[in-house]
Amino acid sequence: MDFLSSKPRLICVVSTLLFLGAVGSARCAYAQQNRGRQAAANSARPNGSPTGGEVHILPVQGNISMLVGAGGNITVQAGDDGILLVDSGVAAMSDKVLDAIRPLSKRPLVYIINSDDRLDHIGGNENLGKEGRPVPTDSQRYAITDRVAASHAYIIAFQTVLDRMSAPTGQASAMPQEAWPNDTYSVPQKNLYFNGEAVEIFHQPATTDGNSIVLFRRSDVISAGDIFDPAEYPIIDVKNGGSIQSVLDGLNRLKEMVIPADHQEGGTLIIPGHGRLSDAADLAVYQQMVTIVRDRLKDMIKRGMTLEQVKAAQPTRDYDPIYGSTTGSWTTDMFIEAAYKSLSGKQQTSQSHGAN
Amino acid sequence: MKRTLAILLGVVTLLTLGSSQLLAHHAFYSVYDREKTIKIEGTLKEFIWRNPHSFVRVEAPDEKGDVQSWVIEWAAPAQLTEKGVSSATLRPGDKIVITGHPGRVAENHRLQLMKVERPSDGFKWEGNIQ
Secondary structure, eight states: HHHHSSHHHHHHHHHHHHHHHHHHHHHHHHHHHHHHHHHHHHTOOOTTTTTTTTEEEEEEEEEEEEEEEESSEEEEEETTEEEEOOOOOOGGGHHHHHHHHGGOOSSOOOEEEEEEHHHHHHHHHHHHTTTTBBBSOOOOOHHOOHHHHHBBBBBEEEEEHHHHHOOOOTOOOOOGGGOOOOOOEEEEEEEETTTTEEEEEOOSSSSOOEEEEEEETTTTTEEETSSSSSSSSOOOOOOGGOHHHHHHHHHHHHHHHOOOOGGOSSSSEEEESSOOOOOHHHHHHHHHHHHHHHHHHHHHHHTOOOHHHHHHHHHTTTTTTOOOOSSSSSSSSHHHHHHHHHTTTTTOOOOOOOOO | OOOHHHHHHHHHHHOOOOHHHHHTOOOOOHHHHHTEEEEEEEEEEEEOOOSSSEEEEEEEOOOSSSSSEEEEEOOOOHHHHHHTTTSSOOOOOOOOEEEEEEEESSOOEEEEEEEEEEETTTEEEEEEEE
């Protein structure tokens, strides 16, 4: 009783209890918010197609916003120099993408960086590219005769992305010429300085041999493309040089680049190819999943199991409620098959760096 | 006296600025060896249609037979358009033959384009880059 009757001690105890209560409620609120974000991401899961027919802009930090609902996530950097996009979504959503990004800068769209060659990342190249910056010229002659030169954004991508979208003279190409990258790179890294910040573009083979990671240094935001896809298992394109090991290499590289703030929250933020805005902790969870699945498959292959036997063993069963799907454009079966083939050494290609 | 000095200063400034722009645009001699000409044959990887000069990137073997990525400087879009060349004239994957002046640093594998030919359809462009 003496303890409680002492006024200063009583105040101290009450303060401590209030503090603990506040911390507890904050954590509870954060967890609920996180669950809410995950639920929102799951309900708006694109599976390569727009959902709901609307796009939404989420301010991230610094100069960066994230545009969702146009296919793959689009990273938007806007400022006094103009607008830079990482990926262009699907073609059908281009008008809505333009409406959403125009208020962010009075200057034109200058750059589109394609993180890979999937349609939900490059589909808007043609439509958005036309809205690009005017090409400086002292002659109007070619501006009239050549629409591409008259006004077009720079479309940056790793060399193999252009290889797959284009075709030699006289042959039909996968995409119209206006959609092709017009500023490719074939070295490990390409740099820009735009809107007052350094922008680093890294070649990181992962789901294909042509993935790019884009780091906005001042804003401290990374656009990861399909290397990091918390909405589903990685979409591995084995025929075009993708492998589960490359995806893991890419995730490990991202882990080295991302610096979390206090309590492993915030800090560097990551805009994934699909799904919700993420931080270091989200990346770690996904990287661990891919590592564990890779190890399980390697062990099964080592024991001589066929693809059918591996599928029957359900090596991803514990992760399927979060990342799996039995319908849509990328099912769990498709993921296991691609990962199995890439680990067993079938259909692998490699892309080396040449001069730029 | 002051007025004359001001006019003189203005003229000198204009001349200085003008000559630096001239040097910037005509720096070919410092980059390329105009006394030499080489020919390469390979696959076009990219045609960059851009001011002040367009570029093509070609994968072709060097004199040792090793495949290299060559960066080749071409003319400005306005000059090419006058001769009927557009940004769609050359496409990635085209097999082309290029004759040009090599860069002064051989390992950079650069060329200043003098002539480009595409044997598959007989396309040919030849000229001096302005």
